[in-house]
Amino acid sequence: MSILVDRNTRLLVQGITGREGSFHTTQMVEYGTNVVAGVTPGGKGKEVAGVPVFDTVAEAVAATQPNVSIIYVPARFAPDAIYEAVDNGIPFVICITEGIPVADMVAVYAHVREKGARLLGPNCPGIITPGQAKVGIMPGFIHMPGPIGLVSRSGTLTYEVVDALTKAGLGQTTAIGIGGDPIIGTSFVDALALFEADPETKAIVMIGEIGGTDEEDAARFISERVTKPVVGFIAGRTAPPGKRMGHAGAIISGGAGTAAEKIAALEAAGVPVADRPSAVPALIRAAMAR
Amino acid sequence: MSILVDRNTRLLVQGITGREGSFHTTQMVEYGTNVVAGVTPGGKGKEVAGVPVFDTVAEAVAATQPNVSIIYVPARFAPDAIYEAVDNGIPFVICITEGIPVADMVAVYAHVREKGARLLGPNCPGIITPGQAKVGIMPGFIHMPGPIGLVSRSGTLTYEVVDALTKAGLGQTTAIGIGGDPIIGTSFVDALALFEADPETKAIVMIGEIGGTDEEDAARFISERVTKPVVGFIAGRTAPPGKRMGHAGAIISGGAGTAAEKIAALEAAGVPVADRPSAVPALIRAAMAR
Amino acid sequence: MDIHEYQAAEIFGRYGIPVNPGEVAETPAQAEEIAAKFGTLVAVKSQVHTGGRGKAGGIRIAKTPEAAREAAEAILGMDIKGHVVNKVLIARGADIAREFYLGVVLDRPRRQITIMASAEGGVDIEEVARERPEKIVRALADPELGLHPWQARQVAFQLGLAPELINGFASIVMKLYDAYVKEDATLAEINPLVLTSSGEWIALDSKMSFDDNALFRHPGIEQLRDLAEENATELEARHSGISFVKLDGDIGCIVNGAGLAMATMDAVKLHGGEPANFLDVGGGASAEQVAKAFRLVTADPSVRAILINIFGGITRGDVVAEGITTALGQVDVKVPIVVRLSGTNAEEGRQLLAEAGLTAVDSMDDAAAAVVRAA
Amino acid sequence: MDIHEYQAAEIFGRYGIPVNPGEVAETPAQAEEIAAKFGTLVAVKSQVHTGGRGKAGGIRIAKTPEAAREAAEAILGMDIKGHVVNKVLIARGADIAREFYLGVVLDRPRRQITIMASAEGGVDIEEVARERPEKIVRALADPELGLHPWQARQVAFQLGLAPELINGFASIVMKLYDAYVKEDATLAEINPLVLTSSGEWIALDSKMSFDDNALFRHPGIEQLRDLAEENATELEARHSGISFVKLDGDIGCIVNGAGLAMATMDAVKLHGGEPANFLDVGGGASAEQVAKAFRLVTADPSVRAILINIFGGITRGDVVAEGITTALGQVDVKVPIVVRLSGTNAEEGRQLLAEAGLTAVDSMDDAAAAVVRAA
Secondary structure, three states: OOOOOOOOOOEEEEOOOOHHHHHHHHHHHHHOOOEEEEEOOOOOOOEEOOEEEEOOHHHHHHHHOOOEEEEOOOOOOHHHHHHHHHHOOOOEEEEOOOOOOHHHHHHHHHHHHHOOOEEEOOOOOEEEEOOOEEEEOOOHHHOOEEEEEEEEOOOHHHHHHHHHHHHOOOOEEEEEEOOOOOOOOOOHHHHHHHHHHOOOOOEEEEEEEOOOOHHHHHHHHHHHHOOOOEEEEEEOOOOOOOOOOOOOOOOOEOOEOOHHHHHHHHHHOOOOEEOOHHHHHHHHHHHHHO | OOOOOOOOOOEEEEOOOOHHHHHHHHHHHHHOOOEEEEEOOOOOOOEEOOEEEEOOHHHHHHHHOOOEEEEOOOOOOHHHHHHHHHHOOOOEEEEOOOOOOHHHHHHHHHHHHHOOOEEEOOOOOEEEEOOOEEEEOOOHHHOOEEEEEEEEOOOHHHHHHHHHHHHOOOOEEEEEEOOOOOOOOOOHHHHHHHHHHOOOOOEEEEEEEOOOOHHHHHHHHHHHHOOOOEEEEEEOOOOOOOOOOOOOOOOOEOOEOOHHHHHHHHHHOOOOEEOOHHHHHHHHHHHHHO | OEOOHHHHHHHHHHOOOOEOOEEEEOOHHHHHHHHHHHOOOEEEEEOOOOOOOOOOOOEEEEOOHHHHHHHHHHHOOOEEOOEEOOOEEEEEOOOEEEEEEEEEEEEOOOOEEEEEEEOOOOOOHHHHHHHOHHHEEEEEOEOOOEOOHHHHHHHHHHOOOOHHHHHHHHHHHHHHHHHHHHOOEEEEEEEEEEEEOOOOEEEOOEEEEEOHHHHHHOHHHHOOOOHHHOOHHHHHHHHOOOEEEEOOOOEEEEEOOHHHHHHHHHHHHHOOOOEOEEEEOOOOOOHHHHHHHHHHHHOOOOOOEEEEEEEEOOOOHHHHHHHHHHHHHHOOOOOOEEEEEEEOOHHHHHHHHHHOOOEEEOOHHHHHHHHHHHO | OEOOHHHHHHHHHHOOOOEOOEEEEOOHHHHHHHHHHHOOOEEEEEOOOOOOOOOOOOEEEEOOHHHHHHHHHHHOOOEEOOEEOOOEEEEEOOOEEEEEEEEEEEEOOOOEEEEEEEOOOOOOHHHHHHHOHHHEEEEEOEOOOEOOHHHHHHHHHHOOOOHHHHHHHHHHHHHHHHHHHHOOEEEEEEEEEEEEOOOOEEEOOEEEEEOHHHHHHOHHHHOOOOHHHOOHHHHHHHHOOOEEEEOOOOEEEEEOOHHHHHHHHHHHHHOOOOEOEEEEOOOOOOHHHHHHHHHHHHOOOOOOEEEEEEEEOOOOHHHHHHHHHHHHHHOOOOOOEEEEEEEOOHHHHHHHHHHOOOEEEOOHHHHHHHHHHHO
């Protein structure tokens, strides 16, 4: 088992002929992901890594019945690509694109929910179920199948933790990067609920950062609804207020969104919080042994 | 039994202190309708026909728990009033107002549906369940409780037919005026489905007019899903194409929406169509006797 | 509300749609002058609020300024389906490679705004819709978010356009939709939308109609109204809150309620008569409104009898009767009047009317029969 | 992106919000001149991109032009929370009866734009939110349809305004929301929104910040950027696609990825050091990007050692190592460098780095410890 993507994933790549899109399509195909189609307006008849390209999502859906779509189109066209995916019935859309205006995402988020679809991201590394499907831009080789569910707001920091877990012999059911923007389609709470319901996931690692209150919401959710052990890590203990730390969403504003608050909330919910990424595997082992 | 309104209706009147609102509130209260509250911004503390007035729908809902709202506010403010009603959880909203721009109604209609609420109108006379609740501007006294469900796009033409039915001894479960605009919240099909499901309704009268294809859709629905006898009347056999006959929706455009087409569709669905309003009671009796 | 082609083109141009520049002439001399200025082959196009101008001879091609003058001479004053031509548009000829149809309208059954496009442009789109519906491509705009760019592109792909033409066409679709929504239109149409042999898009004919109920927020549109194109009586009626439509018969009708007004016309026809008009006097049927209605109906010389059909609902029949008699004191009506009064206090009302010497009956059928006899 | 109060007031004014007219002075003499022209009591207000100006003495009331001159003298050049005052806004004094707070912001947990209003205006709203949250009234805008007029009215009623004040307040709410949405703001705030004793509304202080990701569609807003207010290094970094934030410590950090960059700063601190900056070099960590990062970090004289932390993912570690050595050929770095390289081909990369004489380790903890020792 796993969450959201697996062997049955039939992946569509929107923006497949672009630099990012074609590079990562090749990587995903090499990993073994079942990439069934790509879309680039005007690209019909082409192929990328053996994957057929269509002009519109409607055509790709009719010809290849994808059930997941990943988006690699530039920020100003990405909202339109998300609408095209969900309006054509794709139930799960992953948006890698960074730099989408917040106002656009307010409407996109509401629309995706109305359609009963799920969005992951934007500005996220994607999702991987080791050995089954890599849907994103993460390096596949650091992952290993196993019992840990991992959810993170970050990219390379996630790889750091995954790498530490794998080296410690702790494989992953699924690793999911929810993204660093102020408005994201899938929150910590959403991912935690999925891991809680996944029988193969035995423990969960949650990697947060400064900004917003999603970690606090997650802490509340964990204390009320999660029975599996959870270990946390929060980046940005030393971040100053009022300054955006790279990610559009990583900003302490109005005194809210500090690492200290988030760590306190998680610890109050019984979640051990690592003081450094390398401390995560030991905490997970301890939590699982309890 | 009846549809949509009855003794359990707790009515809110939006625009209650206006000329139309106060006049018809008095009429509705006199008929015996349970009018629990009114809203007029800045009107808090007033009373109309003994009904308390509030500044906002939220306050009225908190204080009096209405389950139906009727709107008597001018066209340029009416869409906002509909949003205020449904966003505050009122499940059934009746909009009497005439002259709302079509573009506004496109968004209103979609929003009301998303909220799982029902809209009747705009530009409609409202709905009455004789002896229980009059929610609209129709003259109450011409109605009589009985087995006939009536649905109509028109106002006075409906009164004409109701009067004929009552004089013929054929009372009504509920008479519903769906309105004469191009976009209306409740269609013939919606009303027919409700009457079909209402055990007290033994036969249905449907009064259409030129414009659009709602009558054709109704004919299809009747042939597929309605087991009760239905009798029709269509106004506008002599209407010329391209000219709006009063109602914004009553226009034959592009050769579509003629009375002849609608009559043919209804007759093909086994619905006898009266050639004049006074012929309706006899057709209903004949249909019920079958 | 309708406007002329040249006015619609001006609006479309403001939204960034490539339209064919032209100028309006009201005399043959002006037409010649404009054509000379353009120095190229021109189209001389009648400006009237009706379709089928081409078939009626209202559009001519002129190769020289003199030919433009002659064409204008022929077209100005022409009657096209009851519309007299007062203006012609002189527009440069285009180098047409392909003709498309593009329109934005309301899809009533779906309660959404829809894009309609066809690679069979320049012809009657209703005919295409009837006979070759598969030739029409549609896209429904999201009712809350509007038309998405992917939908505009998809329409372009579905028309079979080559990849290099997609963005240009899609951009015109987005702009036409934008114009439709921002101006509260009921129709925005380009027919034909032309692709020139050099690969440019030109809107060769523009058409736009507007939602009367939304004119209050578009004072600029209201100013485009061509009074010469509107029936003076219908305009006057609208200003009094009366819905009035002129018809060809001789029985004038005054009714409260649009549906009942149509049913009344139908009843007149059913009894062998021909209605002279549709008239919905509105809610209250006050003396003032009835007087205005009398003036509107009697302005038509072909009216030989008048049927007043009032169903007294909230308004009492005796009050309506008083209104009618008062109105008759204000307006000198020379043709027979039959009044049908029903509903609240109808009997009292009919008595009042009878005392005033009017034929007043209870039944709509009887009234229709009586007025046909009287005419 | 932040702008000054006077710039925000100008934008709000364009949306029809009644703002307090004022003029900007850059010298005391200009301040006196403007005050003399106004001929009334004025406020002299420092224009800096930070809050708490009042408490810092950056806002003064002047009854005479001379007093305005003196106030400007005192305020210009002042350092408010690290921001040097280069401009003052001279604004007419208002006849204040009541002060309100009105703001539009994103409610992140609900993923909706929200209106916040309070009858306790003119004070720190965050303090009100913390200590007397019941004093704040909120309304969430519909994510697809926007803010409805009924919501704006409801906010006004919830603030306890008298009926005759409702429409005026609600109209300002609608306009502020409109400005927020149309300009892609992340904050639009009026504090205080003043009710004068004659019952007029005036926005006495205006504040606006913008979504950096949306500036591409607002060239006019980009032009309002005050370069004097921005950290030159941060600006330069942004143009190179590098995220950079100056901090107070002495350990320079160069990291790929924002989350890892924060974790790296935290690790430095954990090992007893103080990070000199946040720096996310972006995806590939190419020689060019690394060279730029070196220049940014070494521009800070307090930097005594540099920690490079790269997790080789899609990009191979040996390629990154080559990038680092190439960059070091282009930039003369005089402080010790510790490189942590992990992930794909990391071992090969570390060997390359060691050959170039750099301390290269596998673990982030070891690297942080080493760099703190080296500083």
